[in-house]
Structure formats: structure tokens, C-alpha cells
Amino acid sequence: MPLSTDEQQYLEEVSKHIEVLLHASEAPLTANDLKKHLSVSTKELEQALNVLQARLDLGVLSLHKTASGYRLQISDTYSPLIQRTFPQRQEHLGQALLETLSVIAYKQPVTRSDIEHVRGVTLSSNILRQLFDKGWIMEKGHKDTLGRPALLHTTAQFLDAFGLTNLSELPPMPDIEGIRAMS
Template sequence: MNMEDLVPTLEAMLMASEEAVSVERLLKLLAVSCPDITKDDIKRGLKELAESYIARGVELVELASGYRFRARAKYSQQVGALWEERKPRYSKALLETLAIVAYRQPVTRGEVEHIRGVAVSSNIVRTLLEREWIKVMGHRDVPGRPAVFGTTKEFLDYFGLRKLDELPSLPEVADLEAAHESFVGGANSDEPVVENKDKGNALNGVPEFDNEVTAVVAAESLRLGVDDD
């Protein structure tokens, strides 16, 4: 398959997919009809495809799990108007917990509680696990062998990141209170977590939090005195 045919083929495949698709998976799928295609061919095709969308309302992005199309962040307000339902609000306690796991992983529930200064409810841990934003990475070799938590590829994908290094360093986060208010919408630590498990197609808009969540996670970490190294 020449590049003239490969680029629109990749475009069609990624447009049809509801999830990010890795180079390896694209290669496996295309090799059925094009045995001679290589990983380098796929990468060159993706680069050319991404460049063709530079001036468009959607962009091709590389996430932890692969490539996908999504609406550009500058159009998030307009795209979001397509849906009448409000975005789910997440409690301050859940954001604090997620912030600590993101910046201090691997970390136990007890360590999270020590940093927050209050207990972490089982509902918060269960919600983060069900959303696949965190996972059990192992167990601490101490009495009771507590589970050790870390973030996942799904966490990176959902929040538009390729790797954890792309989380903002804490000194870079500006206007923390405004960021927190825009994200939480005034939620307090006792507010129940609202579930919304529909990840959706990226063409339906920017992921609900996109860059906003990284700012808020960093803000919560900074407020709690969590190191980001």
C-alpha cells in the first residue's frame, strides 16, 4: 500500500474507533491485506495525517494507548453545548485522592490518608478503580501487606496525556482557586461522587476534563504539600 492510500485508510480506521489505537494494532490489522507494510510505514502515515489536520477543528493526538482524533480544546465550549446534561461533579475528597496517587505513586491508602489528614472512604477508592483511573500495583511488604496504588493508561488517555511526565509541575500551576472552582463547581468533601462511565468518541468533543484536570490535580497536590518528583 502506498502512502497515498495509507493515509486515508488510517484516517478512516481512527475515525471509526471509539478508543485510541496503537501502532502495533494498526499494523496487525493492515497486515492482513498488506503483508509488506511496516511499523515505520504506519508511523509515517500517522505523521502525515496529523499534519493534514493542523488547521482543522479536530486533531490527531498520541496518547498512552495509541492514536485518536479529538476536538481541539479551543472549541470545547461549543462542542460541549451539543449535550444538555451537565458534566459530572467530583468531590474534593476524590480529587485530593487522585492527586496524591498521581504525584506520589506508588502509594498505599494509609499513606494517602496520612497526607490528607482524614480517612479515604471505600467509595472513593472503588470509584477510581471502576473508572480505571487507578490500579493495584502490588502490596507493601509490611504487616497487613496493604495494596499499593498507581495511575493507569486509562487515566492518561482520558486526561489527554501520553505519560506521567506531562502532568504539570506544581510551581507551573497558576490561579489554583479559579481552576479548582471551574472543575469542582463548589463540591465539598462530603458531596457524593457522580458517576459517568461513558468515555465517548473523541470526535464528540474534548475529554471532559482535558487540561483542566491536570491543573486541578496539581492544585490539590500543591495545597496538600505533595511532592511532584
């Protein structure tokens, strides 16, 4: 059933309030945060988010859902312009850091020695420190073996940084053995 004019106007107003809160927030806002601050139902929030997305589709921002909630970000279409104009904003993540992070993301929970086994090289403490400093990994428990090494997991901040809502959105793992056999 189509919405009445009053309902459409109400949802448009709620969508503007969501947009204001997302602009003002330094971190993503969850659906529960938005419902609480705006005193709306789950259905009204979903409808207002759809209205907001439709309005944003006409501009340069997009509504993005991450593991920590909703946020506004510049549409991917404009990434080349931003990279050319603000090259200092680009953060270079080294190959060792990305390999380590990939092993943790795809194989978690893992220990330091698990990462070293997969990568075939000794893991630099500096790499792990960088990942901890960024808040992308955390220790969560210990492996029940000699020495009880810490088990490493990714965090919601990792998911947020890479624009994911959960680990199932990671691209499929390539067949490394097949690639090695071809070379």
C-alpha cells in the same frame, strides 16, 4: 530527499486508512495495531501519521497519542462550544476524588493510609470505588509492613482520560509548603 508523487499519494492513502480505523475504533489503536492492519513499516506509519495530522489541522479533529495508542478527538479550540451545547456530558469530579487521584498519580505506589496522611482526612471507600470503577487506579502488590496494605497505582486508562502518554507529562507538583508559609 523529497518524496516522489507516487510516494506522496501512497502515504495520503495510508493516512486515510488510519483515519478510517481511528473513527471506527472504540478505543485508541497502537502503532503496532496500525502497522499490522495496514501492512506498513514503522517509517511509513510515521510519515502517514504526519500526513494525517497535517490534513486534520485544517479541520476540527486532531490526532492525539495517549498511553494506549492513537485516537481522534475534537480540537481543544471547540471545548467551550461543546460544554455550552452539551452540559450533560460534563462530568464533575469532586475535590476529594481529584485530591486522592493526584496523590496516587504523583506519589505512587501508595497505600490508603499514605493518601490519608497526605490529605489529612480519612479516605472514603466511595472515592476509591469510583476510581476503580473508572479504571483509573489498580492494586499492584502489597507494602511489606504490618497488615500488608495494597499498593495503589494509576492505569493506562487514567493516562488516556487525561490525554497523557506517561506520568512524566503531569504538570510539576506545586510547592505546598511554600504556599502554606505565605498564608
